Amino acid sequence: MTGEMSWTPTENVVRHVGSQIIPDMEFFAPPPPEIGEIISADSSLSRSKQANQGQERLKNCMLWASGGAVGGCIFAFVTELPVLICALISTVIFIGIGILTTQYFYQCSYVGELGIALHSLKGKRSGQPKTEIFLFKDGKNLFTQQTRNYYNGVYTGTTFNYWWTRLSGPEFRLKGSYRSQKGNPPADNLCHFAQAAEGRWSTHLLPVINEQLNQLGYIEFPIGKTLRVVRIGPGFMEFEEKSGTHKVEVADMKDIQLGGGVFQFKHKDSTWWSGKGKYSFGYAAIPNARLFLICLERLTGIHW
Known part of the structure; x- marks a missing residue:
């Protein structure tokens, strides 16, 4: 050399x-x-x-x-x-x-x-x-x-x-x-x-998600399998499954956790989401996970 x-x-x-x-x-x-x-x-x-x-x-x-x-x-x-x-x-x-x-x-x-x-x-x-x-x-x-x-x-x-x-x-x-x-x-x-x-990859994607937010009013993260999509908007989140879409205001969330590589969202109403009152999915399943965290903080105030 x-x-x-x-x-x-x-x-x-x-x-x-x-x-x-x-x-x-x-x-x-x-x-x-x-x-x-x-x-x-x-x-x-x-x-x-x-x-x-x-x-x-x-x-x-x-x-x-x-x-x-x-x-x-x-x-x-x-x-x-x-x-x-x-x-x-x-x-x-x-x-x-x-x-x-x-x-x-x-x-x-x-x-x-x-x-x-x-x-x-x-x-x-x-x-x-x-x-x-x-x-x-x-x-x-x-x-x-x-x-x-x-x-x-x-x-x-x-x-x-x-x-x-x-x-x-x-x-x-x-x-x-x-x-x-x-x-x-x-x-x-x-x-x-x-x-x-x-x-740096997350920074590269910021103009793309800003454009999506301006056009649709939310940012979409496709997950796949049972949970198809997670959407984040100003003060709300949407979880889309094959059976339908569940929208929830962040103010109505009882608890939001990230531990052991798993996100868990708990609602104040225990009947939410088919009577379970909560939903969870793995961090590794989220595309562009750091960007997901950035969007959560900027649009909903949720941060870790």
Whole structure:
């Protein structure tokens, strides 16, 4: 990878988490011009990390070499073959394993006004990165999902999945995991890239929903399956099912909650909605969920 291919951020560009960019951070591939002016950027490659990883790789190979030599001697003892030959062959094999198990993997990512880009570099530092680009103009809807995983009551990590459907063509997906009992992923985790991309995507959609609000008097979020559509208007919500539409004034809501990835709306009248008095649906089922929250706050005063 030549220096001419790298990129230097301007002063107004921050990391996806919102903090200042680290001075020794290396952006080994520039942002594609089609994603527009860069708002945030991040990279897992830095000069200090390269030095530490080089030392770790050498240490790892030496450990594997030692194990190979010992293993070769044991094999020679069992099979009565020449010790030196067995030790040499085993050492070479184990060093190869050590090299393969310490492959470098770096990523640098960009959120622009018009889209996002992710560069991934595996193996050699001088290799050719894999580039993935998503332009907002090609997108249709964004779906998000985060799951905190537990085993026998013990937290084992959080997985996340963000995927955009397109007007045509395959989905664009960002997914990964992290471990954080408090819920905040490390600053260099790809989750921050996904969240920053979601924020910019929501901004991209604002003119569209404002036009819909002006024309129809509400903003519509298609859900699918049993609950077809949720509409948000000034002071009211509508839930449309196959059986019909249920409109409710927010002032008549008894309780509105978002917990465990589920929205729950409770009415003052227990006979509302087929005598249940409440309705719920999953956060992950809502297209453009952050925009849904923005609309709830602006049009109904509901916020979290």
